[in-house]
Amino acid sequence: MKKYWTVFKMSWARELEYRFNFFLWRLRSFIGMTLLYFVWFSLTLKGKFAGFTEAELFTYVFGANILRSIIFGSQTRNIAEEINNGWFSRYLLMPINHFWFEFFRELAQRTLNFISSIFEVGIFILIAKPNFILEKNFSSLTFFFFSIILALFLYYLLSYLVSLVAFWSREAMGPRFLFEWLLEFSSGAYFPLSVFSEFLFFTLMSLPFAYLLYFPLSIYLEKMHNSELINFFALELIWIFVIAFITKYIWSKGLKRFTGEGI
Amino acid sequence: MSIIEVKNLSKTYEYYKKQPGLLASIKGLFKREKLFTDAVKNINFTIGEGELVGFLGPNGAGKTTTLKMLSGILYSSGGEALVLGHVPYKREKEYQKQFALVMGQKNQLWWDLPAMESFILNKEIYEIPDAEFKENLDELVELLEIKDILDIQVRKLSLGQRMKCELVAALLHKPKVLFLDEPTIGLDVIAQKNIRDFIKHYNKEKKTTIILTSHYMEDIKELCKRVIIIDRGQILYDGQLDDLIKKYAPYKVLNITFNDNGVKREEIEKFGNVQKYNSYAVALEVDREKVKEAATRILSSNLPVDDILIDEVDIDEVIRKIFRNTHANQPV
Numbered sequence: 005m006k007k008y009w010t011v012f013k014m015s016w017a018r019e020l021e022y023r024f025n026f027f028l029w030r031l032r033s034f035i036g037m038t039l040l041y042f043v044w045f046s047l048t049l050k051g052k053f054a055g056f057t058e059a060e061l062f063t064y065v066f067g068a069n070i071l072r073s074i075i076f077g078s079q080t081r082n083i084a085e086e087i088n089n090g091w092f093s094r095y096l097l098m099p100i101n102h103f104w105f106e107f108f109r110e111l112a113q114r115t116l117n118f119i120s121s122i123f124e125v126g127i128f129i130l131i132a133k134p135n136f137i138l139e140k141n142f143s144s145l146t147f148f149f150f151s152i153i154l155a156l157f158l159y160y161l162l163s164y165l166v167s168l169v170a171f172w173s174r175e176a177m178g179p180r181f182l183f184e185w186l187l188e189f190s191s192g193a194y195f196p197l198s199v200f201s202e203f204l205f206f207t208l209m210s211l212p213f214a215y216l217l218y219f220p221l222s223i224y225l226e227k228m229h230n231s232e233l234i235n236f237f238a239l240e241l242i243w244i245f246v247i248a249f250i251t252k253y254i255w256s257k258g259l260k261r262f263t264g265e266g267i
Numbered sequence: 268m269s270i271i272e273v274k275n276l277s278k279t280y281e282y283y284k285k286q287p288g289l290l291a292s293i294k295g296l297f298k299r300e301k302l303f304t305d306a307v308k309n310i311n312f313t314i315g316e317g318e319l320v321g322f323l324g325p326n327g328a329g330k331t332t333t334l335k336m337l338s339g340i341l342y343s344s345g346g347e348a349l350v351l352g353h354v355p356y357k358r359e360k361e362y363q364k365q366f367a368l369v370m371g372q373k374n375q376l377w378w379d380l381p382a383m384e385s386f387i388l389n390k391e392i393y394e395i396p397d398a399e400f401k402e403n404l405d406e407l408v409e410l411l412e413i414k415d416i417l418d419i420q421v422r423k424l425s426l427g428q429r430m431k432c433e434l435v436a437a438l439l440h441k442p443k444v445l446f447l448d449e450p451t452i453g454l455d456v457i458a459q460k461n462i463r464d465f466i467k468h469y470n471k472e473k474k475t476t477i478i479l480t481s482h483y484m485e486d487i488k489e490l491c492k493r494v495i496i497i498d499r500g501q502i503l504y505d506g507q508l509d510d511l512i513k514k515y516a517p518y519k520v521l522n523i524t525f526n527d528n529g530v531k532r533e534e535i536e537k538f539g540n541v542q543k544y545n546s547y548a549v550a551l552e553v554d555r556e557k558v559k560e561a562a563t564r565i566l567s568s569n570l571p572v573d574d575i576l577i578d579e580v581d582i583d584e585v586i587r588k589i590f591r592n593t594h595a596n597q598p599v
Binding site for chain 2: 006007009010011014017018021022090091093094096097098099100259260262263264
């Protein structure tokens with residue numbers, strides 16, 4: 005376990021080597037949040053929108069910004085690149101588990117982004133003084149916390165799986181872009197998924213992406229009934245197991261094809 | 268006791284035919300022709316404890332592919348390999364903790380951080396106890412003289428310094444088997460010598476079993492008693508370097524210099540096969556058994572001999588000859 009903790013610490017140090025890059029990445033996220041804030045600000049001038057009050061929507065926008073910083077990572081992009089350029093070989097030589105090795109690298113990046121996003125949202129709230137909801141219900145907060153942990157795993161599994169395409173193709177970035185686009189749209193990064201018709205809403209809820217942002221945020225905003233909550237949690241767990249199984253299978257198939265080109 | 272056993276090991280790569288040109292590329296989107304290439308064909312060898320064996324062969328001969336199979340990066344397509352009693356591709360932890368692969372062209376150190384950070388990571392990865400880590404590190408750092416560069420980001424180091432750090436990272440867990448793939452590639456002559464001396468010393472002291480590939484004949488001459496020569500996936504020669512010379516170069520070279528008016532080619536030709544000729548310096552190939560006699564005859568002739576030297580054939584020359592012969596016999 006200590007080895008993964010060391011990876012975590014080293015990844016922190018590495019991220020801090022590139023402060024300007026980190027700053028730009030956060031700036032992008034801050035601008036995105038500000039834009040969304042003003043969109044919702046004008047849409048809720050006449051009161052509620054799609055069942056959300058102004059304060060709820062603003063909370064959604066801020067919450068999405070913070071959650072994205074914890075859940076959506078970019079470290080796994082390197083996996084595909086390393087498979088293609090042969091660097092990946094070094095992980096096969098050492099007594100480490102690549103899945104967890106990358107997970108802790110990713111986690112290091114996530115925690116840095118998380119700290120930064122808390123500051124961003126804090127500053128924004130101080131300046132714009134918007135209405136927002138501070139959840140105090142203990143059970144909602146517990147479920148919220150639990151759903152974030154699951155979302156973190158789910159995202160990591162999905163993006164790890166997409167990276168493994170590199171075993172078959174030199175062009176793993178194509179599927180990656182498609183994946184990221186699909187993710188932004190169907191995870192509820194821009195708007196709550198409940199704005200859609202019931203049919204589309206349930207379609208999206210039966211896919212894994214909705215559990216990354218929309219699900220935790222609607223728990224926080226108490227938009228879910230208890231019975232719904234249990235069903236959705238069950239569905240999320242099923243997705244995690246299914247994707248973990250597929251990832252394991254693809255991994256072992258991919259390794260047989262791996263040629264370590266470039267070294 | 269044999270540490271590495273390789274029996275009928277083979278590796279076939281799959282690839283797609285790629286025609287040049289845009290039109291062909293578009294066609295390739297729909298239909299691609301799959302091709303196979305045998306990178307390694309039924310090779311056999313065993314290596315004993317503490318041996319330092321040189322792998323020789325031109326680019327694409329199958330040297331690196333073999334090392335990749337022995338280190339578990341690649342699955343083999345046929346045959347088997349056992350290293351320290353383990354099947355490499357199973358990538359068992361007990362095996363991984365006992366070997367290391369150093370590649371001259373790729374590094375394992377974290378580029379953006381000082382080498383020391385990577386050493387600490389390796390300490391954790393290989394679960395090296397604190398005291399042992401400190402002892403090994405101090406020893407390696409001193410031998411390689413890199414005390415001053417441990418806290419500098421790897422990207423700022425010179426190639427030679429980086430290779431030294433790579434070696435430290437690979438040796439911290441005291442591997443019993445070490446695969447070195449072109450460890451001196453791209454280094455200047457002095458750095459090459461440093462690395463070479465270190466490998467020699469390390470092999471002698473620790474009895475580590477080492478396979479070394481290199482394009483620099485100096486490396487092989489200095490370090491390896493035994494060489495395995497591979498070409499097109501097949502072993503052409505496996506044996507002592509000295510025997511190789513005797514087998515492929517059954518002659519020695521007489522280097523003779525002349526003074527006064529020099530010599531004519533016809534005058535010297537009768538003593539042996541002329542390798543190099545000008546009026547004042549001649550290199551003659553002469554059968555090993557007859558070389559002394561030939562030298563005596565030349566000295567006692569009335570040729571204006573200034574000096575005469577009996578030399579061993581250059582290994583580069585021998586290797587080139589082997590490849591030339593096999594390529595001539597095999598259609599491309």
